[in-house]
Amino acid sequence: MLSALVWFRRDLRHFDHAALHHALRRAGRVHCAFVFDSGILDALPSRRDRRVEFIHASVVELDEALDALSCRAAGSGGGLLVRHGRAEEVVPRLAAELGVDAVFANRDYEPAAIARDSRVAQRLAEQGIGFVDCKDQVVFERDEVLTRDGKPFSVFTPYRNAWLKRLDADGGALDAWRIEGQAGRLAPKAPGERIPALAEIGFEPAGLSGSALPAGMRGGRALFEDFAARIDRYADARDFPALKGVSYLSTHLRFGTVSIRELAAFAHGHGSEGARAWLSELIWRDFYHMILWHHPQVVARCFRPECERLRWDEAPGLFAAWCEARTGYPIVDAAMRQLEQSGYMHNRLRMLAASFLVKDLGIDWRLGERHFAARLNDYDLAANNGGWQWAASTGCDAQPWFRIFNPVTQSQRFDPEGRFIRRYLPELAQVPERFLHAPWTLDAAAQRAAGVRIGIDYPAPVVDHAQARLRTLARFGVLKA
Ligand SMILES: Cc1cc2nc3c(=O)[nH]c(=O)nc-3n(C[C@H](O)[C@H](O)[C@H](O)COP(=O)(O)OP(=O)(O)OC[C@H]3O[C@@H](n4cnc5c(N)ncnc54)[C@H](O)[C@@H]3O)c2cc1C
Structure with a gap:
């Protein structure tokens, strides 16, 4: 093959990259491109979106990293061709302009992305250009882990066991896709090529630079190294939001600024109880991708069809209270403020x-x-x-319907000193620990002493949990019929 184009999407790194590896092995000259897809961006509700800022910063870093990689391999410099427009039009057009023989991309399992990729492949085929998609963003995909009867799993624990067995049998599943050896084949960018600024694609900075989320491969590496040093404590610390117990790598896994194989290999090789627990979470990630691929209807419908019989309440006021952290249950409101902030x-x-x-x-649940x-x-x-x-x-493999979390006891258990609550609800900062999880139980004098008036400075609970629980048990009762 003379030349190829690698289309980067949710895989913004230049190491351990399946599509880049295969393109470099098969083509003498390899162009790299990223498209800010207006089909996705135009649908976002806000023009200040941290994810777009994260992607933009990661694309800038990737461009420089590809260039440096090519130079180190005695190539003539490389980098990313960055475009803004509908990917399904831009990619076939760019492939034709560059005169490549094939476009390589890492596979996506979301129904809309699958449909987009098949339209791109069709257009490319009409131009006589191939489309090669590779497994990259998960360890095992689609039909690679099945039950003994050859069916997809729908329960996690047996899936995890089969996943681990398959890993033992398939020694190379976590091997990195090497890039360096062939990096001299990366094509240089044409003069005048540049990356559009955030404003040129219609977005404003959303405060990412001041946040705790460093972008790009460098950001992913820093978070991974920080977590690797405390992975042994993961099993004990991961359920307590006030502690630094988890990895905070999810955004990097989402945009591929880290490699799932590298993370899974580290956890698998490390072997401590904490590392095993963390590997299980990475397997959950594969599990849900597998579920979505086999059951794309879950995007709009319940996985269990009988649950479509459930009748939900129309309660816009309560929904707004939940969204705006005004439920009166501190642990829920603190969580919703964490999300917003x-x-x-x-x-x-x-x-x-x-x-x-x-x-x-x-x-x-869909709302x-x-x-x-x-x-x-x-x-x-x-x-x-x-x-x-x-x-x-x-x-x-869902929570049984009759198991209903009690927001007060959950709060007492997982934020016992209320450190997380106080961090996000400063209006409750002076409330004594034993009342913090249910501040409506403070009498008037205690409210005055704590500097908070329930119902004024902080809301009274929007529902009574005990009554709500009974309503839910009745609602789900239709499933027994
Ligand atoms: C209602 C709900 C919505 C969620 N929405 C998302 C989402 O949009 N994106 C997302 O990545 N995760 C989602 N999760 C899963 C999980 O909460 C996050 O992955 C996790 O909190 C991210 O933090 P972390 O990277 O520090 O996780 P860690 O505990 O360090 O876990 C490591 C990685 O494992 C994966 N992982 C962990 N738990 C799960 C899980 N239950 N399902 C699938 N993958 C998992 C993630 O990639 C995560 O980064 C959701 C969970 C719930 C209950």
């Missing part, structure tokens, strides 16, 4: 906030899922949909 929410709190929306407020989708820096359709359907008891 940082674009991140701790996993324990995602489970709790989702459960609260569905099982305390009686609101359709909450969309709210998270618009705000999470690490928003990933497979994981978000899976997490929401788990919490709503409508998904595969």
Whole structure:
């Protein structure tokens, strides 16, 4: 093959990259491109979006890194051709302009991306150009881990066991896709090529640079090294949002500024209880991608079809209170403020906030899922949909419907000293620890002493949990019929 184009999407790195590896091996000259896809960007609700800023910063870094890589390999310099427009038009046009024989990309498992890629492949085929897609963003995909009967799993634990067995059998599954040896084949950029500024693609800075989320491969490496030093404590610390117990790597995994193989190989090789627990989380990620690929209908519908019989409440006021951190349950409100302020929410709190929306407020999980989708820096359709359907008891291997988190006892258990709550709800800073999880139980004098008036400075609870629980049990009762 004379020349190829590698189309970068959610894989913004120049190491351990399957599509780049295969293109460099098969083609004598390899161009690299990234498209700010107006099909995706135009649909975003805000022009100040941390994810777009994260991608932009990561693209700038990747451009420089590809150039340096080519120079180190005695090539003539390289870099990214960056375009703004509808990817399904831009990519075939660019491929024709460059006169390449094939376009290489890493596979995406989201239904909209699969449809887009098949339209791109069709257009390319009409021009006599090939389209090669590679497995990269997960360890095992699609049909690679199946039950003994050859069916997709719908329960996590046996999936994890089969995944681990397959890893042992398939020694190369975590090997890195090497780039360096052939990097001299990277094509130089034409003079005048430049990366459009954020404003030129219609976005404004959203405060990423001042946040705790460093972008790009360098940012991913720094977070990974920080986490690697404390991975042994992961199993004990990961459920406590006030502690630095988790990796905070999800946005990097989402945009491919880290390599899933490198992370999984590290955890697998490390072997401590903490590392095993963390590897399990990475397997959850593969699991939900596999579920989405086999069951694309989950995007709009319950994984368990009988759950479509559930009747949710129309409660716009309660929904607004949840979105705006005004439920009166401090742990839920602190979680929603964390999301609003940082674009991140701790996993324990995602489970709790989702459960609260569905099982305390009686609101359709799909509304909450969309709210998270618009705000999470690490928003990933497979994981978000899976997490929401788990919490709503409508998904595969979901929380049983009669298990309903109590927001007060969960708060006492996972934020015992209230450090997380106080961080995000300064209005409750003076409330004594034993009242902090249910501040409405403070009497008037204690409220005065704590400098907070419940119902004025901080809301009274929007629902009574015990009553809400009974309503939910009745709602889900239709599933028994
Ligand atoms: C309602 C709900 C919505 C969620 N939405 C998303 C989402 O949009 N994007 C997202 O990446 N994760 C989502 N999760 C899963 C999980 O909460 C986040 O991956 C995690 O909190 C990210 O923080 P971390 O990187 O520090 O995680 P760590 O605990 O360090 O875990 C390491 C990595 O494992 C993966 N992972 C961990 N837990 C899960 C899980 N339950 N499902 C799939 N992958 C997992 C992630 O890639 C994560 O970065 C959701 C969970 C729930 C309950």
